[in-house]
Amino acid sequence: EAGVAQSPRYKIIEKRQSVAFWCNPISGHATLYWYQQILGQGPKLLIQFQNNGVVDDSQLPKDRFSAERLKGVDSTLKIQPAKLEDSAVYLCASSWDRGVSEAFFGQGTRLTVV
Amino acid sequence: GNSVTQMEGPVTLSEEAFLTINCTYTATGYPSLFWYVQYPGEGLQLLLKATKADDKGSNKGFEATYRKETTSFHLEKGSVQVSDSAVYFCALSGTGANNLFFGTGTRLTVIP
Numbered sequence: 001e002a003g004v005a006q007s008p009r010y011k012i013i014e015k016r017q018s019v020a021f022w023c024n025p026i027s028g029h030a031t032l033y034w035y036q037q038i039l040g041q042g043p044k045l046l047i048q049f050q051n052n053g054v055v056d057d058s059q060l061p062k063d064r065f066s067a068e069r070l071k072g073v074d075s076t077l078k079i080q081p082a083k084l085e086d087s088a089v090y091l092c093a094s095s096w097d098r099g100v101s102e103a104f105f106g107q108g109t110r111l112t113v114v
Numbered sequence: 115g116n117s118v119t120q121m122e123g124p125v126t127l128s129e130e131a132f133l134t135i136n137c138t139y140t141a142t143g144y145p146s147l148f149w150y151v152q153y154p155g156e157g158l159q160l161l162l163k164a165t166k167a168d169d170k171g172s173n174k175g176f177e178a179t180y181r182k183e184t185t186s187f188h189l190e191k192g193s194v195q196v197s198d199s200a201v202y203f204c205a206l207s208g209t210g211a212n213n214l215f216f217g218t219g220t221r222l223t224v225i226p
Contacts, residue, residue, distance in 0.1 A: 003157070004157065040218060040219075041218055041219075042118070042120075042203055042205070042215075042216025042217050042218050042219055043158070043203075043214075043216050044216070045213045045214070048213070056213065091157070091158065093158075102160070103160075103214070104157075105157035105158035105159070106157050107155070107156060107157045108157065
């Protein structure tokens, strides 16, 4: 079966610019997660969707980050405006249900803000 | 709160050496514990898990035992191979939670 697809793989932007990441989860997976992984740290959950509804966005910096999952399938994560400290790998993961232990991760998007 | 403390790396071993990567945790209730692995150029993959005390998770020759008395979940392998070179993450999911709390990761390099 196809895995979790993310694009782009790499992105370099200047601070104060905006950027968007895209994720296509495994077909049929109801739950979708976005994680931020800063260099040298473990992944940190930004937002979790169940179908097209938000389950947990408590760690999402809502003044600059937004995410949506239209029709309960693909998802986009946006940063506007970007800051230097947003440089990280953004990971998307999906699972059949809210059992996060069976989540499958994409390869991630490496963002560099200069 | 929930947190994971993981052995710092990097770790470099010769092929067929014994591997231990330490992981300790802090959690309320009865968390589930996991080891994820990230091979070069690939996404995170679940390596093994344990959902209750004294459970042993195992996969691909790796093992980890859920020790509630020492709040630990150390990863072990008796004989590593070059193909085991990767970054290993310890993680926990708290009682009733759906979020994974990750450690900082340990980079393992196995040399022939």
